[in-house]
Amino acid sequence: MWHAAVRVIRYGRILGSCAAIVVCSAYVTRSTADTVGAAPLFGITIPQGYRDWKLVSVAHEAGNLNDIRAILGNELAIKAYREKAASFPDGAIVARLSWTFVASEENNKVFGREQSFVAGPPPKWYLQFMVKDSKKYAATGGWGFAQFDKDGKPSADKAQIEACFPCHVPAKSNDYLFTHYAP
Ligand code: HEC
Numbered sequence: 080m081w082h083a084a085v086r087v088i089r090y091g092r093i094l095g096s097c098a099a100i101v102v103c104s105a106y107v108t109r110s111t112a113d114t115v116g117a118a119p120l121f122g123i124t125i126p127q128g129y130r131d132w133k134l135v136s137v138a139h140e141a142g143n144l145n146d147i148r149a150i151l152g153n154e155l156a157i158k159a160y161r162e163k164a165a166s167f168p169d170g171a172i173v174a175r176l177s178w179t180f181v182a183s184e185e186n187n188k189v190f191g192r193e194q195s196f197v198a199g200p201p202p203k204w205y206l207q208f209m210v211k212d213s214k215k216y217a218a219t220g221g222w223g224f225a226q227f228d229k230d231g232k233p234s235a236d237k238a239q240i241e242a243c244f245p246c247h248v249p250a251k252s253n254d255y256l257f258t259h260y261a262p
Contacts, residue, residue: 118233120240121223123210125231126153129174133157136261139180147198148177150258156211160260166221167211167254175207175258201229209247209256219244220255 117124132151139147152160156171178198186195206227213221224243226234234240247255 116233118225118227118240119235119237121210121216121219121225123208123223123225124233125206125227126172126174126208126210129153129172129206129208130176132174134261135160135173136258138258141180144177144202145180146177146202147180147196148175150175165254167256169212169214169221171211173209173256173258177202177205203228204234205229206231207243220247220251222247222255 129151132153135150135152135157137147137149151174153170153172153174155168156173158164159167159171178201180196181199182193183195183197186197187193204226206229208223208225208227210216210223210225211221212223216223222244224240226240226243228234244255247257250257253259
């Protein structure tokens, strides 16, 4: 409950600063031609083998999203996380996978009360990636952002992709990553 309240407050703050930055910012000057399969703006496609990457941490978002998520990293990202690198190297990719957060009828039968919550079907925006390329994505902290739905189709909503970086700015001191490595 307390955590939820803190999260709501944090989000309020983040959203507020995002709105301000989105309105004022003209950082998105790159407008890549939409290629089939690649997400708009940063031209990122789904990296091969991402589902087998190592786990950075997990997170649950209550509220409207009400999802449960796994944050995974490719080899370079995991290495940077474990070495507590101040800046992630080019080629590092962090993935966020999400599922609906649902009560498990099957498990709750065993407990005799509603106690177990598990990953349900994926929501519309299943997959997000942050790809490090300090030259290509210099205007956005060295990170490219992409979002895909559960069928692997990229989010075509440019405004949504433009909103990614400004909202990650509060995590600048952590190379724009909010998620900390869960040992
Ligand atoms: C409203 C602010 C906000 C927006 C907009 C936003 N993010 Fe995030 N993002 C966060 C926060 C806060 C976290 C960590 C908490 C969580 O996972 O619930 C996060 C986590 C992530 C992570 C896991 C790594 C990390 O930084 O913790 C990825 C990858 C990610 N976001 C990608 C994206 C992409 C791609 C977009 C745009 C489509 C996007 N984000 C838009 C706030 C935002």
